Amino acid sequence: MIVNQFLVLAALLFSIGIYGVLVRRNAVLVLLSIELMLTAVNINLVAFGQYLQDALVSGQVFALFVITVAAAEVGIGLAIVILIFRNRSSANVDELDLLKW
Amino acid sequence: MVMLAAYSEGAAHLTDGGLLAQWAWLIPVVPLVLMFGIVFFGKRLPMKGWELAEAAMLFVAVYGVALLVMNASDGISYEGSVEIARIGSFTLEWGWVVDGLSIMMYAVVGVVGLAVFTYAKGYMKGDVRYTWFFAAFTMFAGAMLVLVSAPNLIQLVVGWELVGLASYLLIAHYWEDHANVVAGNKAFLVNKIADVGLFIGVIIIGVTVGSFRFSDILEAIADGDSALQQVAFWGGLALFIGAMGKSAQFPFHVWLPDAMAGPTPVSSLMHAATMVTAGVYLVGRMFPLFQTDGFAVDVKAIMMVVGALTLFLTGLIALVQDDIKKVLAYSTLSQLGYMVTAMGAGAYTAGLFHLFTHAFFKGLLFLCAGSVIHAVHSNNMSDMGGLRKAMPWTYRTFLIGSLALAGIFPLAGFWSKDEILASISYDSGHGGGTIATVVLGVAIAGAFITAFYMARAVYLTFFGEYKGHAHPHESPKVMTYPLIGLGVLSAVAGFANIPGIFTGFTQWLAARPQVMGDHHAESIDFVLAGIGLAVALLGIAAGTRLWKRDAATQQARDTFRIPVLYPVLANKYYLDDLYAKAVVDPIKGPIARFTNWTNTYVIDGVVNAFGAVSVFLSRIVYQGVDQRGIDLAFNAAASATGEAGDAVRYTTSGRIQQYAGGLFVGAVLLVVGFLIFT
């Protein structure tokens, strides 16, 4: 096995995630795509950790941190989506233009 | 015969100041700590927090004067610092400088601040936000002391911005009236625009030298650092533009008259010791940059012309103002013009000496004006008149302040103004050329105008019949004692530097490790002093002729209505309108658009404005183009930024996904750029 096969796979998953984030209108689906991107990052972290044979196992430890933070992010993200849905009866991101000038 | 000589003392006879200098970090820290004390406990104290503010100023005044006395016997030069953070090779330091220049400023801020704070106790009595006012006021003084004590450009910028923030809070103190809030915003924004210049200058100079410390920068200048030489002009010009904003030089002066919206003690401190002196102080601190051959010497000519323009144009506006505080505000602008002109003429000592004397008499004049306003409940001189009898102490001290400002022998203004005139005259024979000669003429004309409008203010306020409706009475002692104290200082401060007889002030300032390379008078130049005095007396005589007779009548204000000129002056050369139309309107609109504009285009705008302004200035210098030059320059800069803002505002669609897409496109572009360039 070589490192790059994992890295390229991760890059592919990450790009698919980007596509999802950019193209999906439903906020829940956008969050799903973000999960894909985070998974790709985790693959990278673990692969690098393995490659470097780090005594601190930091690659895996950070993958664990990412998983934890991702769980928190999903919880908050879904709560926000639900809140928005309740206020606007829609969970479509393209109808949310509060950032507009 | 002008007797001047190049001045090249320097490192000789300096002490480190001992414990007094080592503990000088308390000077900015004590007011800031007490500021928090006022915020948290002020309302529970018997005097509602005033006592803490007063204690802070008392401390600074005593410490500053103690340092001043010590510095007078042995020059002090000390620099202490504490490392706060280290980022790579860059070290962030908090420090304090104790040398001639900063000691002078400590003493001025302390003494004037003490008088003003004492006075404010009476003036602000019954104010709804009394405690809050003193918290902000203490912060104002503390921020100025942070700025003055800064040993590096970073801390100076911190103090600079804190001063801006405090001034904003204080100008908009009576925020119930929307106009005051607008005035606060205006002061803040105009300062911010000029601050971009300061930032650019700080970055250019700091990065080129590799250190933000003044001592390193001035050493690099002394060593003739070639890298710094290449950027010195632009760095110096950018720094000077920052200074122009704080010191309200033409065309950034528009914020200062509006800043009169704040309580009078604020105006007094702002005009005398803090805020507007910051720009002059910065130029003084970095003086060798503008003075040493091969560095930003060319900026001096710009400085001189900007100063001269300011002193002349704003002096004329002071002639037509009815609001007594605005008369004084325009007179401050005019006097700041003198200081900047002096700096431009290479006269470090003269410029700072005028700052020193001006602090006392302008602080005094504002406090007197406040006392009058307090009595008649109006800012307008058309509601005053005849107050000489009702308010004897205010009248006497105002008269002393006015005469000092007009430059009448032997009051403070006479000595400092004469020194400036002598310096410009020296410069005209030593490298300043024709410009300096013209500027000398303008400065002398300015002396006439100064005396003229001060005579007007005195006659309209204190002579003739009372025209208002309140019942004027002398202010309480807590207000008159500071007036008397400052009155005495206004009378005698000039003796601190009498060329050839007692040059104490020159020696105080000389306590710096670097050679300033300025020139200053070695003996009194009787010809120029005579001209200055004669012109001032002429101004007073003209004022008396015009206004004494009419002071009783409502017509008084109309006497000066020369056709064409009057409307131009009354409308302040239409600059406010121009800024409103050309700068404010195109950028006004939804907040996001404004933010967008600021983020992306202020820098462009300022660079354009730099270009435009320098083009404009050189036109003035070489061709003497009239008011149209600035119209075109500012319109061009403003419409360019406006159109650019219009063009990019469509990118702020509010669509999150567009933003995300942009993020990734940017990341890819960075990667591509990285691959190409490595």
Add this chain to the structure above:
Amino acid sequence: MQFTDWIADARNIVFLVIALAMVGAAVMVVTSRNVIHAALMLVVALAGSAALFLMLGAEFVAWTMVLVYIGAVVVLFLFGIMITRAPTKADPVRLDHKHRWPALLVALGTFAAMATVTTLAFEDAALPDGVARAGDIGDVLFDRFVIPFEVVSFVLLAALIGGIVLARKDPE
């Protein structure tokens, strides 16, 4: 390295199978017209990543992935989908933007950039064999990384409270 040399290693065949499954599932996640299907396809992709972690000797991360993601997060998603009444029937107009091509372009560009950079950087560098190190993770987590660990626990707590506060119905 030739593809034939690479595929000769049996583990790489396993990798290829898992990778193809993951990519397929991921594509389904972002293109599926049924939201429930998308969420379930995410499970496949995540399970694939767990399998990759096992191959890399990171069995602790792999099982955490299964427990936290597949067990909890996906369930959370399903709840979210139901509460927001996301369209579960085929309705591409409501699920996707009209602008697919720019998004595809950005995604491909990002992929090209990342793949180029990693290929240039690592070329054929071999990966050492994985050794299970769950014990080491425990040691390190409560020694060297104890502060981040505690911080993350606070983040989770904050998210928990925040989620409840945000999603709760107003009392009135």
